[in-house]
Amino acid sequence: MARATGPVLECKGISKFFPGAIALDAVDLTLYPGEVHALLGENGAGKSTLIKCLTGAYRRDAGTIVLDNREISPHSTQESQKLGIGTVYQEVNLLPNLSVAENLFLGRQPMKHGLISQRRMLAMASDLLAEFGLAINPAEPLSAYSVAVQQVIAIARAVELSGKVLILDEPTASLDRDEVDLVFSVIEKLKARGLAIVFITHFLDQVFEISDRATILRNGRIIGTKRLADTTQTEIITLMLGRQLEARIQDRAPTEAGDVLVELRNYGRRGVIEPFGLTVRKGEVVGLAGLLGSGRTETANLIFGAIQADQGEALLEGRKISLKNPREAVAHRFALCPEDRKNDGIVGDLSVRENIILALQARQGWFRPLPRAKINELAEAYVKALDIRLASLDMPIRLLSGGNQQKALLARWLATNPAFLILDEPTRGIDVGAHAEIIALIERLREDGLALLVASSEMEELVAYSTRVIVLRDRRQMRELKGDEITTANIVSAIADEPMTNEPMEGVV
Amino acid sequence: MIRSTHLPLLITIATFLLAYTLCAWQYPSMLSTRVLANLLTDNAFLGIAAVGMTFVILSGGIDLSIGSVIAFTGVFLAVILRDTSIHPLLAFALILAITISFGASMGAMIHYLEMPPFIVTLAGMFLARGAAYVLSTDSVPITHEFYDTLQSLYWKAPGGGRFRLTGMIMLLTFAAGIIAAHRTRFGQNVYALGGGLQTARLMGVPLAKTTIGIYATSGGLAGLAGIVFSLYTSAGYSLATVGVELDAIAAVVIGGTLLTGGTGFVAGTFFGILIMGLIQTFIVFDGTLSSWWTKIVIGGLLFGFILLQKGLTWATTLRRKPAPEFAAQS
Numbered sequence: 001m002a003r004a005t006g007p008v009l010e011c012k013g014i015s016k017f018f019p020g021a022i023a024l025d026a027v028d029l030t031l032y033p034g035e036v037h038a039l040l041g042e043n044g045a046g047k048s049t050l051i052k053c054l055t056g057a058y059r060r061d062a063g064t065i066v067l068d069n070r071e072i073s074p075h076s077t078q079e080s081q082k083l084g085i086g087t088v089y090q091e092v093n094l095l096p097n098l099s100v101a102e103n104l105f106l107g108r109q110p111m112k113h114g115l116i117s118q119r120r121m122l123a124m125a126s127d128l129l130a131e132f133g134l135a136i137n138p139a140e141p142l143s144a145y146s147v148a149v150q151q152v153i154a155i156a157r158a159v160e161l162s163g164k165v166l167i168l169d170e171p172t173a174s175l176d177r178d179e180v181d182l183v184f185s186v187i188e189k190l191k192a193r194g195l196a197i198v199f200i201t202h203f204l205d206q207v208f209e210i211s212d213r214a215t216i217l218r219n220g221r222i223i224g225t226k227r228l229a230d231t232t233q234t235e236i237i238t239l240m241l242g243r244q245l246e247a248r249i250q251d252r253a254p255t256e257a258g259d260v261l262v263e264l265r266n267y268g269r270r271g272v273i274e275p276f277g278l279t280v281r282k283g284e285v286v287g288l289a290g291l292l293g294s295g296r297t298e299t300a301n302l303i304f305g306a307i308q309a310d311q312g313e314a315l316l317e318g319r320k321i322s323l324k325n326p327r328e329a330v331a332h333r334f335a336l337c338p339e340d341r342k343n344d345g346i347v348g349d350l351s352v353r354e355n356i357i358l359a360l361q362a363r364q365g366w367f368r369p370l371p372r373a374k375i376n377e378l379a380e381a382y383v384k385a386l387d388i389r390l391a392s393l394d395m396p397i398r399l400l401s402g403g404n405q406q407k408a409l410l411a412r413w414l415a416t417n418p419a420f421l422i423l424d425e426p427t428r429g430i431d432v433g434a435h436a437e438i439i440a441l442i443e444r445l446r447e448d449g450l451a452l453l454v455a456s457s458e459m460e461e462l463v464a465y466s467t468r469v470i471v472l473r474d475r476r477q478m479r480e481l482k483g484d485e486i487t488t489a490n491i492v493s494a495i496a497d498e499p500m501t502n503e504p505m506e507g508v509v
Numbered sequence: 510m511i512r513s514t515h516l517p518l519l520i521t522i523a524t525f526l527l528a529y530t531l532c533a534w535q536y537p538s539m540l541s542t543r544v545l546a547n548l549l550t551d552n553a554f555l556g557i558a559a560v561g562m563t564f565v566i567l568s569g570g571i572d573l574s575i576g577s578v579i580a581f582t583g584v585f586l587a588v589i590l591r592d593t594s595i596h597p598l599l600a601f602a603l604i605l606a607i608t609i610s611f612g613a614s615m616g617a618m619i620h621y622l623e624m625p626p627f628i629v630t631l632a633g634m635f636l637a638r639g640a641a642y643v644l645s646t647d648s649v650p651i652t653h654e655f656y657d658t659l660q661s662l663y664w665k666a667p668g669g670g671r672f673r674l675t676g677m678i679m680l681l682t683f684a685a686g687i688i689a690a691h692r693t694r695f696g697q698n699v700y701a702l703g704g705g706l707q708t709a710r711l712m713g714v715p716l717a718k719t720t721i722g723i724y725a726t727s728g729g730l731a732g733l734a735g736i737v738f739s740l741y742t743s744a745g746y747s748l749a750t751v752g753v754e755l756d757a758i759a760a761v762v763i764g765g766t767l768l769t770g771g772t773g774f775v776a777g778t779f780f781g782i783l784i785m786g787l788i789q790t791f792i793v794f795d796g797t798l799s800s801w802w803t804k805i806v807i808g809g810l811l812f813g814f815i816l817l818q819k820g821l822t823w824a825t826t827l828r829r830k831p832a833p834e835f836a837a838q839s
Contacts, residue, residue, distance in 0.1 A: 077711060078713045081713070093708050093711045093712065094708065094712070095700070095701050095704030095705060095708055095709065095712070095771070096704060096705075096771075097700060097703065097704040097771035097772050098697075098700055098701065098704060102697060102700075103712075106697060106698075106701055106712050106713070106714065107694070107698075107712065107713045107714065109694060109697065115688065115692040115693060116691070116692045116693065116694070116697070118691075118692075
């Protein structure tokens with residue numbers, strides 16, 4: 001990339017201290033106009049702290065920020081926005097009840113005779129959206145559009161308000177592939193316009209797809225800034241983690257599966273999932289693979305009783321049981337870590353300690369409170385065993401990073417001493433390091449003789465820990481893969497409903 | 510195309526028209542301008558207060574103090590006109606200043622102390638009612654010639670209906686409310702607050718100014734409603750208008766405004782008021798029904814509109830459009 005112009009934003013020696021911790025340690029970051037700069041690092045590496053220092057949400061404790069050759073020191077996100085630094089977050093920060101145009105121009109509506117001119121606002125909104133490749137009616141309420149469209153509208157607003165630097169904080173986390181393409185096409189347009197774009201994401205593929213350079217952070221320090229054309233994913237991951245990811249390449253130790261624990265016969269619910277049969281043995285990890293909407297989550301919820309089955313029967317160690325609701329499932333020592341951690345899992349304002357003992361206390365009944373000493377002992381044991389990183393057991397769980405929240409949720413269910421553990425997307429939205437730890441933990445639980453059912457969209461992960469993989473498609477079980485059959489290629493072909501690659505492919509022209 | 514956000518308003522208007530048609534079908538004399546004029550006059554104070562309540566509810570809050578503020582205003586005016594010789598217009602200005610600052614201080618408490626509006630305005634409700642008792646426990650008649658002048662201002666429509674000043678004030682308040690809600694930055698900020706406090710903050714909405722402004726508006730309009738009420742009754746009584754805040758909330762909800770905030774129209778509240786007034790008028794016309802039937806019908810209507818709102822929320826989510834459809838060809 002030929003750089004005719006100097007950097008638009010230059011940060012030097014940014015430091016931020018929290019009581020008892022150095023969040024950022026003399027971090028440098030340089031952004032050039034017309035580049036997409038990825039900011040990478042594990043959760044807790046300092047990405048969000050750096051962003052918050054840039055946008056004025058935090059006051060930095062040391063260092064300088066120079067924007068267009070002028071030193072700045074924003075005190076609020078509004079101020080940094082006025083200076084030219086706009087931010088778009090993963091959760092769309094727009095108002096669903098207002099119209100698209102009202103969202104775009106909130107606070108700076110075109111006025112006529114002291115009143116807002118709706119007509120001019122709509123016309124301006126249409127023009128603006130057209131520049132971003134969106135042909136939508138700006139008079140419609142924002143909630144009428146999908147998250148991806150909303151995300152583009154948020155980008156349009158941020159660019160319109162600031163126009164020099166655009167920070168995208170995990171903008172694609174909840175989008176599917178088509179929608180990611182839409183957002184990326186907008187990023188390309190902005191790049192051509194000469195904006196400097198900071199892109200934060202957990203998806204390395206997307207980083208390589210759209211970014212020019214990447215800065216890697218670890219423990220509050222810059223580990224390196226790389227041109228992505230000259231590097232590989234492995235190198236980046238190694239830089240991020242500082243250690244080789246062993247869980248990813250570790251061989252499956254072929255352990256003997258124990259007795260059948262759970263057996264489902266012709267189990268299903270009309271309109272949710274086709275009837276299926278499933279056996280899970282002790283000391284076995286059964287993986288559930290499939291695309292989004294293939295019925296992975298539904299299967300998990302059905303077995304846990306969160307969705308009621310309307311046909312088939314369930315057996316526990318050969319005895320028929322009823323799984324009409326999660327209470328019954330918990331009574332049979334089932335446990336489920338749900339996919340939507342934020343809404344269905346953690347109780348954000350309760351402390352980590354309370355979150356960990358929640359399920360155990362619920363099973364005991366609320367009139368027999370656990371003694372305080374026992375609670376502390378349990379919570380501390382799990383924090384240690386699962387390496388949950390926190391400042392104190394008393395802090396609200398919402399302050400933990402995604403990976404640590406996930407571990408605390410696992411601790412909640414492990415505390416109930418379950419026999420059958422269902423995990424739905426256990427590694428969604430968490431960083432690579434915590435990812436490896438969760439995978440190692442799954443292995444350990446399996447060796448301890450638990451029966452596990454893990455639904456995941458990450459095939460490498462399923463291949464790494466599953467003893468069997470069940471592939472779902474269109475809410476139906478397509479195929480079961482065992483032993484050496486478990487490869488990503490086979491999972492893909494099963495999803496695509498093609499023959500397996502290690503089978504003779506007769507009759508295929 | 511009808512936008513889904515307009516649907517509750519249209520349903521409210523349709524309900525009103527249907528109800529009026531039914532009433533007129535049974536009692537044709539209900540079509541007279543006299544009935545129409547009385548509908549406006551009798552509900553003027555409630556309508557004015559309901560405009561303020563609409564803003565409060567649109568922002569996601571609630572104001573329980575307005576009934577007490579109306580009573581306090583009446584007693585204050587009656588006492589000050591009895592005991593001093595100041596002109597009523599000066600007294601009006603004084604009470605409006607008091608009620609606006611009263612509302613503004615409640616708004617400030619809600620914003621700066623991060624207290625739920627329910628609790629703060631509940632305290633305001635007791636405070637204002639208590640202050641009214643302190644001024645006078647008895648009903649104090651207002652006998653001032655300026656009051657007589659104001660009360661005698663009306664436009665006599667063909668058919669004998671007398672459209673009085675108070676009804677006009679209500680209509681003007683609604684007109685001003687509609688413009689403020691949709692054509693000013695303050696109004697947009699009120700909707701923004703109702704859509705999500707955190708998001709509104711991130712989008713640069715001045716939260717303190719807006720919140721204080723909303724409750725000051727509600728307080729001031731309750732003061733204006735109090736003035737109108739004193740013109741209507743020619744007296745100030747500390748036990749008057751108990752529970753009027755709940756009637757106002759009912760009118761706002763029947764008018765199609767979501768109690769969770771962010772969605773609704775000031776114009777809807779107007780029809781909410783008319784519907785409630787109509788039910789009352791019908792019961793007066795009937796003569797045999799207990800007046801409590803008003804409450805029963807309003808209760809039923811409220812349930813109906815709550816269900817309707819829930820249904821519409823579902824419908825909007827289902828209607829959500831996928832992304833690729835909108836990517837323009839480039």
